[in-house]
Amino acid sequence: MSGPRRPPGRRPGSADVTRRQIVAAARKVFGEVGFERATIRAIASVAAVDPALIHHHFASKQRLFAVAHELPDPIVVLTPVFTGPPGEMGSRLARAYLELMAAPGSPAISLLRSVATNDEAASMLREFLEDGALAIAEDLLPADQPRRRLALCAAHLIGLVIARSIVALPELAGETVDDLVSTVGPTLQRYLTEPL
Amino acid sequence: MSGPRRPPGRRPGSADVTRRQIVAAARKVFGEVGFERATIRAIASVAAVDPALIHHHFASKQRLFAVAHELPDPIVVLTPVFTGPPGEMGSRLARAYLELMAAPGSPAISLLRSVATNDEAASMLREFLEDGALAIAEDLLPADQPRRRLALCAAHLIGLVIARSIVALPELAGETVDDLVSTVGPTLQRYLTEPL
Numbered sequence: 001m002s003g004p005r006r007p008p009g010r011r012p013g014s015a016d017v018t019r020r021q022i023v024a025a026a027r028k029v030f031g032e033v034g035f036e037r038a039t040i041r042a043i044a045s046v047a048a049v050d051p052a053l054i055h056h057h058f059a060s061k062q063r064l065f066a067v068a069h070e071l072p073d074p075i076v077v078l079t080p081v082f083t084g085p086p087g088e089m090g091s092r093l094a095r096a097y098l099e100l101m102a103a104p105g106s107p108a109i110s111l112l113r114s115v116a117t118n119d120e121a122a123s124m125l126r127e128f129l130e131d132g133a134l135a136i137a138e139d140l141l142p143a144d145q146p147r148r149r150l151a152l153c154a155a156h157l158i159g160l161v162i163a164r165s166i167v168a169l170p171e172l173a174g175e176t177v178d179d180l181v182s183t184v185g186p187t188l189q190r191y192l193t194e195p196l
Numbered sequence: 197m198s199g200p201r202r203p204p205g206r207r208p209g210s211a212d213v214t215r216r217q218i219v220a221a222a223r224k225v226f227g228e229v230g231f232e233r234a235t236i237r238a239i240a241s242v243a244a245v246d247p248a249l250i251h252h253h254f255a256s257k258q259r260l261f262a263v264a265h266e267l268p269d270p271i272v273v274l275t276p277v278f279t280g281p282p283g284e285m286g287s288r289l290a291r292a293y294l295e296l297m298a299a300p301g302s303p304a305i306s307l308l309r310s311v312a313t314n315d316e317a318a319s320m321l322r323e324f325l326e327d328g329a330l331a332i333a334e335d336l337l338p339a340d341q342p343r344r345r346l347a348l349c350a351a352h353l354i355g356l357v358i359a360r361s362i363v364a365l366p367e368l369a370g371e372t373v374d375d376l377v378s379t380v381g382p383t384l385q386r387y388l389t390e391p392l
Contacts, residue, residue, distance in 0.1 A: 112312065113312050115312075115358075115362065115363060116308065116309050116311075116312030116358070116362060122362055122363050122364065125363055126363050126364055126365060129363070129365060130365070130366075134365075134367070147367050148367040148368075151359065151365045151367035151368050152368070152379065152380075154355075154359060154365070155352070155355040155356045155358070155359035155360070155365075155368060156351070156352045156355050156356070156383075157355065158355040158358055158359060158363075159350075159351040159352050159353065159354040159355020159356065159358065160351045160352070160355065162311075162312070162351070162354055162355065162358070163347065163350060163351035163354060164351070166311065166312060166318055167311060167318050167321055167322050167325070167354075168318065168322055169322060169325060169326070169330075169347050169350070169351075170326075171330070171343050171344040171347035172344075172347050172348070172351060183348065183392055184348075186386070187352075187383045187386065187387075190382070190383065191383075196379055
């Protein structure tokens with residue numbers, strides 16, 4: 001129907017195929033041993049590629065985890081949040097997160113669902129936040145207790161998405177992202193920048 | 197070892213046994229048809245008791261649901277929150293909720309786990325909050341948009357418990373209830389009493 005069929009299996013030289021092999025191997029290894037114990041070397045071995053290729057395509061284990069779980073790369077999301085005008089940090093964080101999670105069927109919602117029931121998924125998310133988002137806060141957020149501050153924001157935002165998209169409370173499910181940003185932004189601003 | 201064994205089955209006249217029968221029937225009926233569609237009459241029929249006995253023991257469907265799921269009765273928890281000194285409403289709400297959820301293995305945590313993965317449990321929690329806690333806010337919280345205000349607090353508190361007890365972020369898992377109340381209380385105070 002759509003031209004000659006491709007032969008199955010690996011096609012060396014196709015960057016797309018290599019990326020897909022690496023992502024599939026990463027999902028398998030993260031799933032088996034968790035984020036912390038998964039090594040680039042082990043993922044490379046499962047994908048049957050050179051570890052240097054993984055560094056070339058994904059730069060870091062955090063980024064590979066994010067791609068494998070269809071999560072945003074935290075450095076890409078958080079750098080503009082923390083480095084833009086300091087008075088609107090809370091609104092930027094709320095908007096960045098809610099826009100990612102607002103879509104029904106967002107992969108981040110299915111990750112939250114697994115986290116709630118699967119200890120291994122909860123550990124992976126914890127390690128991903130610890131080594132990713134919270135480490136970035138430590139580098140970029142100009143305040144005391146940067147990790148605790150971002151952890152408080154994460155807790156609030158996770159709960160907001162659960163109440164809105166999973167429990168589906170009409171008081172929150174009916175709000176637009178703009179409404180929520182203007183309500184929740186000042187809370188996150190306080191957590192990020194004011195004395196705690 | 198501990199005296200003669202009791203005969204199995206119903207012992208008419210024992211209020212404890214009747215309560216247990218009603219609670220077991222309630223769990224079954226809520227689980228099958230959800231909170232909204234479950235009727236006192238249906239629960240009475242499964243428990244083989246007179247519906248008046250359910251009213252006598254539990255007063256309302258909300259209270260029966262709470263007992264059946266080992267949740268606190270929202271009117272008992274929220275009345276002192278909303279009717280005490282208005283300047284500390286947020287701290288009282290944070291403390292009431294966190295003390296209930298702080299125990300590892302709290303039944304409320306297992307309810308949250310089911311809610312995340314089971315649409316029926318999510319609907320039950322939504323209807324329970326809508327008809328219970330949010331309705332009480334409507335009666336007792338002296339502010340505009342009382343339901344939306346308490347829904348925002350609920351979202352924050354649900355996320356806090358997930359981040360602390362399920363994802364187990366060390367930045368939050370290590371905090372005492374007192375620490376969390378003093379950090380989160382002002383946020384809830386703003387949601388409950390300040391212009392949104």
